[in-house]
Amino acid sequence: MRFSLKWKLTGFLAVLLVFAIGLLSFLVLQGISNNQRREMEHAMEQQAAVAEDRILQMYVTGTQVDKEAFMRLQGPALARELGNVSGMRVILYDAKGKATGDSLIMAEKPDVRRTLPFALQNKIAYEIQGDVLDYLAPVVSDQQQLGVVHFQTSVGSQHLFYRSMLRLFLFAGAAVLIVSFMFGWIYMNRQANAIHALKNATERIRRGDYLAEPTLKRKDELGDLSGGIFEMNRAIQANVQSLQAEQEKLMETLETLRQLEKRQKDFIHNISHEFKTPLTSIRAYADLLHLYPDDPALIQDAYASITKETGRLYDLVERVLHLAAAEKYAFDHHPEEVDLKELLTDVCARMKGKAEQFGITIRQRLEPAVIVGDRNNLTHIFVNLLDNAIKYNVAQGEVTVSNAAGEEDAVVRIRDTGVGIPEEQRELVFEPFYTVNHDRARKSGGSGLGLALVKQLTLQNDGRIGIETPADGPGTAFIVTFPLARRH
Missing domain, CATH: 3.30.450.20 (PAS domain)
Incomplete structure (x- = not known):
């Protein structure tokens, strides 16, 4: 009812x-x-x-x-x-x-x-x-x-x-209740009629019969609402008249879509090229094994090469999927307060085995700091940066992981002692499939997707990333900045 x-x-x-x-x-x-x-x-x-x-x-x-x-x-x-x-x-x-x-x-x-x-x-x-x-x-x-x-x-x-006072209150209360109810009913009926008039005004606007003046002229909240409805009525009229101006915006949108289409084609071209190299190597060794199935040296060499190329191919597919997921599902983001020192210590411990494999020493200079971000994304960012610092370092080199907290942000610096990145290529390294040294990238299994994913995840977590050349020696320093958690 x-x-x-x-x-x-x-x-x-x-x-x-x-x-x-x-x-x-x-x-x-x-x-x-x-x-x-x-x-x-x-x-x-x-x-x-x-x-x-x-x-x-x-x-x-x-x-x-x-x-x-x-x-x-x-x-x-x-x-x-x-x-x-x-x-x-x-x-x-x-x-x-x-x-x-x-x-x-x-x-x-x-x-x-x-x-x-x-x-x-x-x-x-x-x-x-x-x-x-x-x-x-x-x-x-x-x-x-x-x-x-x-x-x-x-x-x-x-x-x-006491009984006489009780009777007095009963009679007086009943009289006050009846009189107050009558006055209240009259007042409420007046307000309800005003709201009904406003409802009729909105129905007129819905039908396209626009108002020439406000429905109610009162100095209270209903008068303000009437004025708001009238202004909305005028705004709708103006929007209808400005639809032609939206055509230009649609053209800009189409241009953006064309650019996205071009990027998609470039992406497909690059990934096809990257996939082709390990597949060509695998196919060549498969043909050789077919021709010389009894050659032990060839079998050993083919096993090692195929294992390496399949690993590189798997890593390439994994990074492409991560990059695509980061761009497509940016909304799947769960920010929380993260202990930065604890997170970086855990990442360094994870990468210690790989660093020892390459003969690299990891040094830590960490300070307590609490930032806001998605823990999984932050882990992926620092693992990728540390992995790059290890792979593109020199023999018996070092990687230094440090952080410092400012007033609003925490800055993380990951420095290696490698050959460095030329200044003109520092922005390009964050593009998909771009590598500074193609030969070295192939030897180390690099695909050019790691830094592209790092930048995408950093932006999703309201962070910034940049590259510097250390003033006190060779190498490269990646600088990542994230907002500090607010303490109440």
Whole structure:
């Protein structure tokens, strides 16, 4: 069932009014009840104090007897005296709970089974049954309890006042609720009509019947909304008129697509060329093995060459897939806080075996730093850079991995002691399939895809990468910068 906004607002207002009036009435009546109870307790404490003073006075100044005998002998007279003074019924009990005096001896005995044990333990206890209050207070002399004084009085006037206030709040609350609901319904109906007018205006715009002026002219949020709808109406008109200008943008987009198509063709041409070389070598050795199947030297040589070329081919395919995935699925990115020192230490440990194979020493100068990035991508970046630094180094060379943290970024420097990269080729090395030294790349198994993938992953992680020539010696230094994690 669908309810209009007018009835929803009206229902909400009714619930809000009932809750507010009910809560206010409850709090006021609770305050009245608490105040009556405090006044009653104060008055009865005063009466109990007067009664205790009178009993102790007679106990001290009278004939010296034990407390049980005193309460038994003086109880009736004291009960009548205290009843006359207080205007209430007074009953006295000795320390064992036995009644020794009653100011209204002919009246029905009250039930004090629940309150008397507390009073005999030197505690004040009272109970209200209907309109009758039974208030029991201990009487103590020299830290010994003589007995208990029991006041019985009516609290009917207090109950009558509370009931009259309850009726007043019920009638007044009902009147306020009805009047407030009527005014609220009128106001909500007006607001609902204004919203309905705005809805009709949006329907007109949807049909293409554009507005000449705002639907509502008010100085409130609905007036602002009406003005916003009118401005949207004008903007739609302007957009329809500016569609012709979009043709130029479409042409630019087509030009971009042509460039992408050219890059794709170049990519296919390069990868075909790269695939052809190892496949040619494998095929040549396969033909030789077919011609000379019994030549042990040829078999050994063919096994080594085919193994090397298939490994190179596998690595080439792997890097192409990584590069394609990085470009196509850039959205598959999970940035997190990464301990840079820990990550670089792990990468150096992974590449230690390969470095020893090439006779290269890896040195670490690492500082604590926390950056933001995808952990898998960061690992791939540093593994590729370290792999390049090892492969294109000189015999018995070194690779130094260091980092430093600035105010907003962390800088990682991976330096080798190789022959270096000419300045005019530093930007080209990040292009797919580009290698500085083709002969050395083939010997080391390089495909020209590693740095292209590194740059793509670095950009995805909001980083920057560059190449420098160290001022204090030969080699190449790759500088990678990533944003630091913000600490709160």
